[in-house]
Amino acid sequence: MSMTNETGMKRPFTDGQDLLPGLSIDPVIxxxxEGQLKILLLRFRGMDAFALPGGFVHLSEDVDEAAARVLYERTGLREIYLDQFYTFGKRDxxxxxxxxxxxxxxxxExxxxxxxxxxxxxIGYYALxxxxxxxxxxxxxxxxxGWHDLATLPPLIFDHTAMVYKALETLRKNLDDKLIGFALLPETFTMTDLQQLYETILGKPLQRTNFQRKILSLGILERLEKKMSGGAHKAPYLYRFISPATP
Amino acid sequence: MSMTNETGMKRPFTDGQDLLPGLSIDPVIxxxxEGQLKILLLRFRGMDAFALPGGFVHLSEDVDEAAARVLYERTGLREIYLDQFYTFGKRDxxxxxxxxxxxxxxxxExxxxxxxxxxxxxIGYYALxxxxxxxxxxxxxxxxxGWHDLATLPPLIFDHTAMVYKALETLRKNLDDKLIGFALLPETFTMTDLQQLYETILGKPLQRTNFQRKILSLGILERLEKKMSGGAHKAPYLYRFISPATP
Structure with a gap:
């Protein structure tokens, strides 16, 4: 775990009157x-188990708006990729x-x-x-x-582990369809960065030449200057994601 | 519209105490x-608009169980294909x-x-x-x-029209991935029936030879005897869906 912030305790509860009853939002962020897919987890005082950084829905908010607010409160980020993936409703x-x-x-008490x-x-949302x-x-x-490697996920409370794996399943399924992986990268990246991201999400190695051909054939990457490094003649190109051209 | 049942009015409401507050289930069935994709709609007394045949969740039920119960109450069918597709949470x-x-x-009043x-x-569920x-x-x-052709959908209340199209989008997306189309067919069917189903769901014509080759290559169909008809020498084969063989 890295990048952990710690703050003092704030007022924990409203009286619930301004919230939708019995409904929560759990974002898998x-x-x-460094080659690892990570998710953001909370650790509660007095517990060993971790939790997704969830929240509730105000009566004045659309559910999507509540999800965006919860995400902003946890990460300080707005206008990032955020989508609903499943609603968890088991009685117990x-x-x-x-x-x-x-x-x-x-x-x-x-x-x-x-x-x-x-x-x-x-309602489960996933954010990239x-x-x-x-x-x-x-x-x-x-x-x-703080951030935790998905590969070494600690114990989570309630059904949060199932939520994480369902979110990962959705991420895998939408990787090609919706080209959402780029939301996980900085604005510019090398082809190696991109392949490493795909391999990590899909959990399997990809053949380099095939991967490059497939990605480049989509017409969604703009090639920029070469990345600065020690041996300039071997420096890889940097790329930037652009929206697919309409035919 | 066809296959409409009519019955007398029953007691409309509980006091809501045994239900999850503020949560409903809306199944797109x-x-x-006859070559048409259809969905099941209710018509409310005194209104021109139609509605999805929804229901509520009892405190004693998982949300999935509530969806299966609502479906059973509307169709008399159990153990049919039923899956969650999206949760609708706009404030208004x-x-x-x-x-x-x-x-x-x-x-x-x-x-x-x-x-x-x-x-x-x-919570939107779709059933096949x-x-x-x-x-x-x-x-x-x-x-x-009763059943209504999706192609000539009447006006629906609330956001039910958006629900129907979101369900259709999910059905299209899962047609190949999950091979769910067969749940819409009788136990035995001809290759023409199957192609017509795919064309109707996808909303476009498919090339016959390609379609047959692709479907047969999946190893998910068992070929049975020929369908009885007037000209026996032209009778098409009947098929039955079998689960994909594990490699």
Whole structure:
């Protein structure tokens, strides 16, 4: 884990009256750094388990707007790739024991009738962000918010592990269809960066020549100057993603 | 429109205490008949507009279980292809005027604080059923439940038209990936039936030889006897869908 911010505790709860009852948003926030696919996780005070950096929906917000706000609150980023992928509605998806431990760890006691302890359905969103631009921020109940390698995911609360893998499945499926992988890269990148990203998401090696031919045939990359390096004659070209030309 | 059932009015409302607040299920139920893709719609008493045959989630049910129950209540069918495709959460997705008209048409008056008049988020499911087996059943507020051609969709209430097209988009996208089209056909079918189904869903003609080669190469069809017809020498083969062989 790296890039962890820590802040003091804020007021943890509203009275829930301005929120949609029983509905939460759980964003799976993907980043890519040094050849690893990463996701942003919170760690709650007093617990070993981690959690997706979720939130609730205000009555005054569209659900999509709530997801964008939650993401902004966690990462400081707006206008990044964000899409719904699945809604999680199992009756027993939040176990009471975990909830109580979580609250006790924060010195909070709530009656069983409290809105926060009712059944919640959660809408999963996945976000793709340029790792170098995100600024992780903990929420009031958690003491850290940071990036974790997807390859060595720690234990997560509730059904959050299933959420992460469902989000990854969607990311894989949409990689070609929607060309969304570029949202995980900085504005300029080398062909090696791009291939490494695809290989990491798909979890398998790709043949270099085929990959390059396929990607270049899509007409979505603009070739820029060469990347500066020690041996200039071997420097790779930098590329930038451009929207596909309309035929 | 065809295959409309009509029944008397039942008790329209519970007090909502046994339901998840603010959450509904709206199934887009696809059938295929005589070369047309069809969906199942309700018509509410006193309204010209139609609606998806939705329902609510009991506290005792997983959301998926609620979707299966709603489907069973409308079609009499269990164990059919049913999958979540999107959750609709715009703040103003249900307009108050339509709601009041709907209730007044049934002679029902509700205070503005009634649970049914609060904001609802709706989870969209799509179902694929063998048209010949469904037995459409109206709900307590509606006076008919029947099949409509997708090509000539009547006006729908709220955001239900957007739901239908989002479901169709998902159906198109999953047609090859998940081989789900067969759920819309009877157990046995001709290659012409199958091609017609694909052409209807995709909204474009397919080249016959290519289509057959591609489908047969998947190893998912079992060829049965020839279909009986007048000119036996021209009778087409019948096929049956089998699960893909594991390599």
């Amino acid at each position: 993907f980043g890519f750094h 998806r939040r176990d009471a024991g975990t909830q109580q431990t979580l609250l006790q760890g924060n010195g909070v 709530l009656p069983n009738t409290h809105w926060l302890l009712q059944r919640f359905v959660s 962000i340029d790792f170098t631009k995100a600024n992780p921020t903990p929420d009031p109940l958690s003491d850290s918010c | 696809f059938g295929f008949h 997705r249900r307009d108050a005027g339509t709601q009041q008209t709907l209730l007044q048409g049934n002679g029902v 509700l205070p503005n604080t009634h649970w049914l008049l609060q904001r609802f988020v709706s 059923i063998d048209f010949t087996k469904a037995n459409p059943t109206p709900d307590p507020l509606s006076d008919s439940c």
